[in-house]
Amino acid sequence: MTHLLPPNLLKLFAARPPLPYYRPVDKDISRVKPKSLDGTAAILERVREENALGTGVGKRAADGEGGADGGAMEEGEEGEEVEEPFSLAEEYRRQIRREERKKRLADDFTKAKTSYKPNEDPQAVGDPYKTLFIARLNKNATEADLRRAFEQYGQLERVRIVKDPKGRSRGYAFVIYDRERDMKGEYIQKKSSSQPSAVVLPRRLRASST
Template sequence: MTHKLPPNLLALFTARPPLRYLQPPDHAPEERKTSNIAGVAQYLGALEDYKETVPYEPTESWLQRKDRVKLEKKKRQEKLVLEGLLQKRDEDPNIRGDAFKTLFVARLSFDTTEKDLEREFGRFGPIERIRIVTDTAESKEDAKPRKKKKPHRGYAFSGL
């Protein structure tokens, strides 16, 4: 079948000349001089000396580090809850309740009322308070003349 191939493809299948022989660059195996191979026993004395002079300091594995960081974070959070929130509550009268038990609800329809939110979230547990954020005092300079007045800002906070 190969005789039907064109000459440029037949040239790919032609035999090449053999490789020429070169002498190995190193010595013959019987002429080689290598060092004697010994066991580990000759190094045991050096290992004992190393043990005596260099103190052992264990390192922390990645699992131990992970556990340590987790415990440190938990302690910091407990400290913040005990100290930080109590101080902030004394400074700002608008802060009420525990920040870790407050739910933020965003993208509310402007038709939503507190009763709607209480009905939706009340089935998951008792709700302590609901606060839909509204504009406080809008000055005449900030108000746009043809802009429709919205009942609230579109988000709320709920304390559980």
């Protein structure tokens, strides 16, 4: 079809000149021969034989063989790291350590299980149907801040921020109202409003700790 076009349009379809030739900087992939790679099985077998005969790398480093003259290594010069051969005694010690660690973890679990008594917690007080659980609480918030924020919906019986043994806030708290309807009204009000700083949830489970 292009041969039917006039000369002024044929110029638009003319082929461009070929790209200039540059010598490649790397070898031709088609001419590169793959290198033959040998495995390490023979080397490992030789290392095992030398270690068995006591002439391995670890033995030479322990004997302090330094130069061709066979003299002692100069004081202060760092030698090669001594590689201790693996033995059954080392495997036995590892097995003992594993058993001791397993027994220690089992003892810690048993101790924690027997000492965990949430029903005897002196802080677990109040009616759960009157309690609000405050999650994602700011670590710098205080109980006075929570009291000012929640007492506008009703009289509060108790406000408690849960803390770790070092006295730092764990990021959640419990707010107990004197009346259940005050707690419900406050929860509905907080749920309808957008407050990204904290999440307010009603505490319905009696087994939970306040």
